[in-house]
Amino acid sequence: MFLYYFCAQTQSNMKDKTVRIKDIALKANVSTGTVDRVLHKRGRVAKDVEERVLRIINELNYEPNLMARALGSQKVYRFAALIPDAQFDVYWYGPKAGIEHAFKELKQFGVEVKVYLFNPYEADSFITAAKQLNATQPDGVLLSPIFYREALPFFEHWKAQNIPFVLFNTEITDHQPLSYIGQDSYLSGMLAAKMLQYGLPEPCSILIAHFDEDISNAAHLVKKESGFRKYFIQNQLHDSYKLIKGEFNSAKFSVFHQQLSDVIENNPDLKGIYVTTSKAFEIAAYLKERHIHDFKIVGYDLLPKNVHFLNNGMISFLINQNPKGQGYWGIHQLANHLIFKKEVAVFKYLPLDIVTKENLNYFLDKPEY
Amino acid sequence: MFLYYFCAQTQSNMKDKTVRIKDIALKANVSTGTVDRVLHKRGRVAKDVEERVLRIINELNYEPNLMARALGSQKVYRFAALIPDAQFDVYWYGPKAGIEHAFKELKQFGVEVKVYLFNPYEADSFITAAKQLNATQPDGVLLSPIFYREALPFFEHWKAQNIPFVLFNTEITDHQPLSYIGQDSYLSGMLAAKMLQYGLPEPCSILIAHFDEDISNAAHLVKKESGFRKYFIQNQLHDSYKLIKGEFNSAKFSVFHQQLSDVIENNPDLKGIYVTTSKAFEIAAYLKERHIHDFKIVGYDLLPKNVHFLNNGMISFLINQNPKGQGYWGIHQLANHLIFKKEVAVFKYLPLDIVTKENLNYFLDKPEY
DNA sequence: TGCTTTTGTGTGTGCGAACACATTATATTT
DNA sequence: AAATATAATGTGTTCGCACACACAAAAGCA
Numbered sequence: 001m002f003l004y005y006f007c008a009q010t011q012s013n014m015k016d017k018t019v020r021i022k023d024i025a026l027k028a029n030v031s032t033g034t035v036d037r038v039l040h041k042r043g044r045v046a047k048d049v050e051e052r053v054l055r056i057i058n059e060l061n062y063e064p065n066l067m068a069r070a071l072g073s074q075k076v077y078r079f080a081a082l083i084p085d086a087q088f089d090v091y092w093y094g095p096k097a098g099i100e101h102a103f104k105e106l107k108q109f110g111v112e113v114k115v116y117l118f119n120p121y122e123a124d125s126f127i128t129a130a131k132q133l134n135a136t137q138p139d140g141v142l143l144s145p146i147f148y149r150e151a152l153p154f155f156e157h158w159k160a161q162n163i164p165f166v167l168f169n170t171e172i173t174d175h176q177p178l179s180y181i182g183q184d185s186y187l188s189g190m191l192a193a194k195m196l197q198y199g200l201p202e203p204c205s206i207l208i209a210h211f212d213e214d215i216s217n218a219a220h221l222v223k224k225e226s227g228f229r230k231y232f233i234q235n236q237l238h239d240s241y242k243l244i245k246g247e248f249n250s251a252k253f254s255v256f257h258q259q260l261s262d263v264i265e266n267n268p269d270l271k272g273i274y275v276t277t278s279k280a281f282e283i284a285a286y287l288k289e290r291h292i293h294d295f296k297i298v299g300y301d302l303l304p305k306n307v308h309f310l311n312n313g314m315i316s317f318l319i320n321q322n323p324k325g326q327g328y329w330g331i332h333q334l335a336n337h338l339i340f341k342k343e344v345a346v347f348k349y350l351p352l353d354i355v356t357k358e359n360l361n362y363f364l365d366k367p368e369y
Numbered sequence: 370m371f372l373y374y375f376c377a378q379t380q381s382n383m384k385d386k387t388v389r390i391k392d393i394a395l396k397a398n399v400s401t402g403t404v405d406r407v408l409h410k411r412g413r414v415a416k417d418v419e420e421r422v423l424r425i426i427n428e429l430n431y432e433p434n435l436m437a438r439a440l441g442s443q444k445v446y447r448f449a450a451l452i453p454d455a456q457f458d459v460y461w462y463g464p465k466a467g468i469e470h471a472f473k474e475l476k477q478f479g480v481e482v483k484v485y486l487f488n489p490y491e492a493d494s495f496i497t498a499a500k501q502l503n504a505t506q507p508d509g510v511l512l513s514p515i516f517y518r519e520a521l522p523f524f525e526h527w528k529a530q531n532i533p534f535v536l537f538n539t540e541i542t543d544h545q546p547l548s549y550i551g552q553d554s555y556l557s558g559m560l561a562a563k564m565l566q567y568g569l570p571e572p573c574s575i576l577i578a579h580f581d582e583d584i585s586n587a588a589h590l591v592k593k594e595s596g597f598r599k600y601f602i603q604n605q606l607h608d609s610y611k612l613i614k615g616e617f618n619s620a621k622f623s624v625f626h627q628q629l630s631d632v633i634e635n636n637p638d639l640k641g642i643y644v645t646t647s648k649a650f651e652i653a654a655y656l657k658e659r660h661i662h663d664f665k666i667v668g669y670d671l672l673p674k675n676v677h678f679l680n681n682g683m684i685s686f687l688i689n690q691n692p693k694g695q696g697y698w699g700i701h702q703l704a705n706h707l708i709f710k711k712e713v714a715v716f717k718y719l720p721l722d723i724v725t726k727e728n729l730n731y732f733l734d735k736p737e738y
Numbered sequence: 739t740g741c742t743t744t745t746g747t748g749t750g751t752g753c754g755a756a757c758a759c760a761t762t763a764t765a766t767t768t
Numbered sequence: 769a770a771a772t773a774t775a776a777t778g779t780g781t782t783c784g785c786a787c788a789c790a791c792a793a794a795a796g797c798a
Binding site: 018020021022032033036039040042064065067068069070071072073074075 | 783784785786787
């Protein structure tokens with residue numbers, strides 16, 4: 001019978017136990033202390049000895065026992081996260097939950113996480129929080145750089161201080177972060193286009209709705225829009241579908257309503273709406289109020305209000321940006337780099353989850369990733 | 370500024386380090402040995418003492434240090450997996466990969482995994498492999514019980530031997546497995562219906578295509594079909610759409626082609642096809658050959674051939690059953706139960722991932738879950 | 739030469755839990 | 769009451785690693 005065997009022993013070296021520092025020391029005719037010094041590049045080792053030890057480490061394919069390491073070294077890794085306060089935008093509950101979850105998994109390895117919150121509508125509050133964060137000299141930083149310009153000097157500072165930082169949610173990959181985590185905004189736009197067009201076989205108008213953001217400072221929204229438009233071009237559909245662009249401000253209801261009703265009146269064949277942010281519920285609510293039920297809406301994120309309109313059919317699909325996962329993986333990337341010395345990918349793109357009424361449950365309260 | 374602080378110290382007990390057995394022993398006026406006996410229910414502890422210790426464990430919110438545990442106890446956990454050989458059906462590469470991935474994460478905790486392969490088209494080979502598996506007296510078993518009847522006596526045996534077993538892929542939840550892992554077949558069918566109907570606004574006929582399976586022995590396919598039909602009833606669409614059922618056998622090409630062309634000829638308004646297994650590519654290939662391009666197909670699983678037809682547009686959507694994840698979580702459920710003493714959910718439903726050309730990449734080679 | 743640095747190397751302890759073993763207290767038998 | 773069994777509890781070693789420290793040899797310098 002066919003049989004695979006996964007176990008600690010390699011096939012070649014059949015009955016070898018896992019290689020320990022002791023084993024290396026023995027084979028190299030030195031003490032464990034010396035091996036330790038080589039492993040940690042603490043110096044104070046003769047050249048020839050160092051080479052010999054390194055060779056043997058390679059030969060024996062030594063892999064440190066992470067348990068024992070975490071147990072032995074009482075080192076504490078102090079991570080800091082810098083994210084918007086959920087009280088201003090419930091979206092940010094997700095990342096915070098993800099960060100907390102990652103912390104729970106990693107605290108055994110000596111990880112501590114401080115979360116600094118700022119007001120996503122006030123650049124100053126970002127700066128204040130970031131300065132405070134810096135005062136504590138963390139070993140690694142995770143942040144959502146929604147204030148790009150304001151974040152720049154901090155990038156410089158961390159680079160100078162050799163503090164790895166991970167960015168998420170807002171696609172920025174200059175300034176050598178350790179890693180960027182989030183979705184591919186461009187593909188995200190293409191996917192949204194597919195989902196709308198697939199359900200709207202007849203030629204019609206489609207609205208691209210941006211919300212609340214300073215578009216010039218929000219590169220990811222621009223990318224989403226390009227991806228969205230690209231889909232129609234790539235599939236030779238740009239003659240059949242008219243794409244309208246709108247920027248809305250949900251803060252002032254009356255203005256928002258006026259803007260939206262203008263768009264609807266001016267485009268009688270409007271049948272689909274792509275909301276580039278998590279504010280799809282604003283539009284759904286408006287349409288519901290007006291008893292307009294034949295629109296297809298695609299938006300982002302499983303906010304309670306969005307879920308509500310997904311369930312009653314006003315919203316056709318939500319693309320899950322996995323905010324929880326972003327926080328979770330952000331902390332994990334730092335740990336992988338600092339604690340486990342793993343290579344971490346500069347781009348960590350999370351899946352583009354398509355959520356409908358039918359599969360909603362699996363994305364709502366998953367504690368795992 | 371707002372600030373959350375995740376660290377080893379609880380807020381109430383500010384400067385407490387993590388609680389160790391020693392701390393409990395101290396507070397309970399006993400030795401660590403006694404605490405240990407209480408923790409592991411090894412007996413030989415006076416009733417009153419046990420109660421006191423348990424109370425203090427609770428009060429102090431003790432959580433064992435998994436590192437130290439894994440280090441200290443050299444215990445080896447021997448898991449066995451019993452799955453079809455991928456050489457008969459490439460689908461099974463997924464579970465095997467997931468099992469291997471889980472092993473890599475868990476080997477630090479002393480986990481070993483033996484994978485026994487059988488021929489999914491020969492019940493005897495299943496029995497042979499299962500017997501061989503039993504001979505090794507594993508601590509836990511993960512299997513896909515695609516031969517339901519043949520698996521029954523083994524369920525009994527494991528139950529009698531107190532060996533936890535986890536089932537996956539084929540929905541079976543009798544016989545008290547530790548856990549079942551897979552998709553909710555019923556919801557899966559509903560989702561497929563949604564994806565087809567959403568893209569086919571006009572009334573038409575839709576084919577439900579089963580493949581290769583002995584339907585009477587494949588409860589999950591029946592459930593998929595019920596869910597699929599339910600969608601149309603629930604949404605009052607059963608007048609507009611005619612649902613046709615077909616059972617195909619891909620082994621005999623000529624027969625299969627005849628069957629399929631019959632269905633197409635007899636239903637000129639056929640526009641959608643729901644393939645309940647991973648064999649959607651068979652139908653896509655046929656249609657492609659006949660230059661029929663206006664059908665919407667929804668099927669399962671990211672097999673290379675399916676991916677091919679997803680990319681060229683013949684298949685609209687694939688629902689990812691996450692075969693890799695099933696193997697991964699299967700092993701993890703065993704570990705959670707046996708090693709980490711966690712409660713494990715009897716039903717572990719994996720998300721219903723909707724895969725299109727646009728978001729395909731994220732589901733193809735994700736090493737994480 | 740005697741003395742201080744520097745460099746190379748080995749030893750020992752602690753981390754938290756598991757488990758074997760040693761010891762003490764209590765019950766039972768003779 | 770002494771002997772013995774048995775239940776209850778305490779002690780010590782182990783796991784693999786990090787890190788502090790001890791110490792020796794070599795090198796620098798007067």
